[in-house]
Amino acid sequence: MTKPPEGQHAPTGSERPPSSLQPPRPRRAYDGDPQEASTPGPPPTAPPTAPPAPRPGGTPQQSGEAAEPSDFDAILQRPVPRQPENAPQSRLRPPEPRATTPAPTERSGPKHAAAGRGFDDHENGTPRAAQDPINQQFTEPGSAVQGDRRADDLRPIAPHLDPRVSHLTDVTPPKRRWFGRGRPIPAELPTNTTSDALTSTIETPRRISVVGLKGGVGKTTSAILLARIIARVRAEPVLLLDSDTTYGSLLLRLGTPPIASAHDIASMGDPGTLDVLRGVIARTNDGVWILPSGRNPAQSAEFGEQTYVAAVRALYRYFSVSVTDCGTGIAGSLMRRVIEASHALVIATSASVDGVLAAHNALDWLTATGHGELASRSIVVMGNVPEQPVIDVAETKRGLEQICHAVVCIPTDPAISPGGYIDFDSLQPATQQAGHALSSLAFGCSLHGGR
Template identity: 30%
Template sequence: MADKPEEPERGDLAPRDDEPTFRPSPLEIDTKLSIAVDLPPAPPQEVPEDEAAVAIDDIPVDPGFVASPTEPTTTSVAIVASRLATGPTATQQDAGDGVVPLPGQDGHSDAFAQSRRDRLRGEHSPQPEPAAMLTADRLLEVNRKTRPGPEGPWQRFVYNVTFRTVNLGDSAKVRARKELDHRIQKQFEGGTRFVPVLTRKGGVGKTTITTLLGMALADAREDRIIAVDANPDRGTLSERVPKQTRATVRDVVHKAASIGGFTDFSALVSRDETRLDILASDTDPLLSEAFDENDYNVVADLAARFYSIVLTDCGTGIVHSVMRATLQRADEIVIVSGGSVDEARLASETLTWLEANGYTDLVRNAVVALNTATHATNLVKLEEIESHFRSRVREIVRIPYDPQLAAGSVVNWKDLKPLTKLSARALAALVVEGLPAERA
């Protein structure tokens, strides 16, 4: 009998013809396999701001390690919320600061935007709110009873005929007027804003522009506006409103120690129908020349206690000490130019003098009021004057001819031509937009 062929040992992996192929389990391999692969670092992934994904902490994995089925192991994996793109930096987290500061709490953001449009209904503010935030559109529910009636002839007619059930809204003209009002009514925080009105040329209408600007501001705003005549050469600002007192800036200086409130101060000013207060200059040229830098600072300090905006009607003496004190307090300036060649040139030279004396920022933020009621306006190209100033300042506004202004007497706001009032309101809106909303 032939010998039976010898069976292979268990270590021999060669299969026999009469048995199925046998593949060992990876668990029966005693040797661990380690593979080293050099991969370039993955680029950092930015998480979209509108998503809040989760990230798994990086855990080293051995590709040759396989857990034994008889000895199961448990690995804890930490799940952490991924950082948004605008979250704190690694340095901040290492220092223990894991809280992202809210807007307005880092000392660099505006505390308030004077509006609740960017916040949800009923959401609390992170900081105490000023009284200006309690507006009618925030507190009142808009319905048939609280919604105001439309302005405009046709809109009002439809509103009345339908027994106040159909409200077409305001006309386009009324909407434009209200939008201009909204720009002028910008709220300020942190003190009084000072706006000098000046130029080196006399007779171009500085006093007229100061009066128009002050009336436009006082007519649209709810806070107090005052115009101070700081012309050392016998200013005429007080003659543009009905005179209610004979007091001047000299009286304010003499009585400064006894002025304890707004009632005391208001007895020294004249007020017109728009609620613009006017503080007159001295009528005696000898006394007015004695009004110097220190006197102006006394008047300005008192005005800053009671008024939100102080307009200063400056004289032509740009090197006078009063001008130095005025410019040191200025938040913005208004340059007045006439429509003639020499008036426009002297207005431009005023800007050059300001730049040469360290007031470059005021020049860049300045507004030029182009008074077209001056002599020889019809003989020059106003577009060329505007083009010149547009290269140097922020904005230019044309003030049209108006018989009431040309008379050089009392100005009644309600009697001005519509175009004149519109130009004055446009000037007021531009001036307000150039003033800082907040001040430290």
Template identity: 30%
Template sequence: MTGSADSRADSWADDPGLAPWLGDAGPAPAPVVPLRRPTVVPADPTPPRAARPGLLRPPSRRPTAPAMVGGPPTVAPPLSVPPTSPVPSDGYLRDGGAARPVPRRGPRGWLFALSGGRLNPGTSTRELAEQELLGRIRTPLAGWHTVTVASTKGGVGKTTTSALLGLTLAEHRADRVVALDANPDAGNLADRLIGHPATASLRQLLDHDDPDLPASFTEISRFVHDAGRLQVLASDQDAAMSEAFDRDEYRRVLALLVRFFTVVVTDSGTGLVHSAMAGALETTRTLVVTGAPTIDAAGHIDRTLDSLSAHGFDELVRDAIVVLSCDRQARSVDPVALKAHFERRCRAVVAIPRDPHLAEGGRIRLDELRPATRAAARELAALVGDAFAWDFPATTGVDTPGGR
């Protein structure tokens, strides 16, 4: 690790009382810097060259806006626009109701429906915010996008977060989303998503007789399982076979999946130095790191970020999303200070509230979650969707024949 990372880790890892998120840790945290919103690039940038033939690589940096040539643009005089009829002072439109967005929910939606569309009070601020959130989740994506959910500590919601993210993206997007269980320790992502033992796994996909298959979505559907609109590729439940899953095999699986799926959500293991984890990190475009608002779990998040930075993944760390699973809470941890601490290190922080449905440990169904939990899942999906706007096309040195 770098010197700064070592000094920070030594200061509170050896003495938890010095952690910056503890309630009595001194002065209040510095103001939180607003989250960076990615800039949409008007023209497709040139993707980075692969390190060697056949190597999947994520973009090495965000695309930037083209330099301005010839000074700032001149502004033309405004066009002459004929006057329009003013909106009635009571805020309701009768014959011209279509001029306003149509409300779909709440009292405004009921009024619009009961009046047959003659009375349109417009959408509420809350509904507009929800529409904006869904618009971010549905951001058009050129090529494919990989999301890796990681943690060096078990039991802090890594698999739950992977399931929530995959289900939410699949529910609100029109393209195909797949959740991949790449945990080399016989992961249980499929159990949480389909509710019964998987009948096929990534090992069967890798061991298929014909390396050119699957050549169609119908063929790959033999190896994945349905969880609503989400597709799931399970890990092998044989501990020896699961442990054998390595870096090259992860890349082979990913190369097959991106022929047919636009978004791949990978539930990884807890070992950052495992071979399969190396393959996942090298092809990751959005990193999600999970933890909990406790002293030990928060410390694991910091150590995970420090380790990734020390191994050359600084950009992934800066653009990472930290997810805090709040099914347990340490009284000595200040949640506001904890959130501010990780917002200074990463792009965003999302808190998943305690939910009885998630606590059961069974199959996760979005319609059985509390509203606050579903809202947190949508917020996470929207933050992932923000990265779609500045993503490179998926022409990164991998041969992906076939269609979607």
């Protein structure tokens, strides 16, 4: 065997030319692109194929050449023209309206009756979307669909507000003074109903809870006014318990440092006498004893149903009235226990549409969960009512008093708005009158509660 000349290598099996004894491997055509067969053998019989299409120059395409891209491939490879960013708006061409295809005049047979009609079906020139009563309530009022106008071209609108509060925004524009730079005259708020129940004799301790479905509605302010006025009028110690698990602002608004928390009282149990608690529980000058849910946020977060029950059992018989400042919301095992132990309920809300709706929902929830009698002994208090309310306060009062005992409005007060210490003597006369109305009504409702 002779070696190949220097600089050359012996051809491999794939590079050796086919000999006369072995025919070349069969090849098959597939969409103009030759591919090797998977197994060697005699060439399969292929159907006659059409001659290749002539090239643009008139020369037919050879078998060894790559196929030229089709017109569709050329369109895909064509760069998309972009509109310059600084082009004027007038050069932008609006899209042309789509033409609608008229529907057949007659339809018959069980097939069409059972299958229904498509999106573009018309009857008497009116699209189906305009005939559907479900779709009509989302259509612009007063706009009729005619001819080839499609229902989805109309501007959709949201469903109407809750009928319980939808009419409360019809407020008469405020009148303005002739002098004083035309400032608006403050609106007259409805007169708060009062009661003389604060001086009534009680046989067993009463428990009043202040709840709210959202924060920032004056829940803690209402609880402070309620406890301090009852303590001043009755000249008896009143317990103010904080059941907020988020370390609320009760201590801040009263200006007292924390001494003992509900966890400490629950661990200690019944003290046996009120004198034991004098150096344990923080107090105000007017006779309100404050028991926070925790001395710090971490301990307050651990406040739960068992701690509440143990603390109330240890202290309730030493106070004629106990006021609980609850956290946000009325759901959960803790709030269920607080509500079940309450003789009266105060629902704090804001003078707004969503605030009034939240009060409605809270009263409906009480009725649905078997606390209908407690709902009838509930007081809705709207705090921080401005001089020009955004809702009809008188109409709100009439609507809510159909499902609760009374509605009390507390006006905006500079001594309360900052959110710090509440100096009771600095409150405006209207605020003090609203606080007295709230206290007398809530205390009167608690006298009609259970044991």
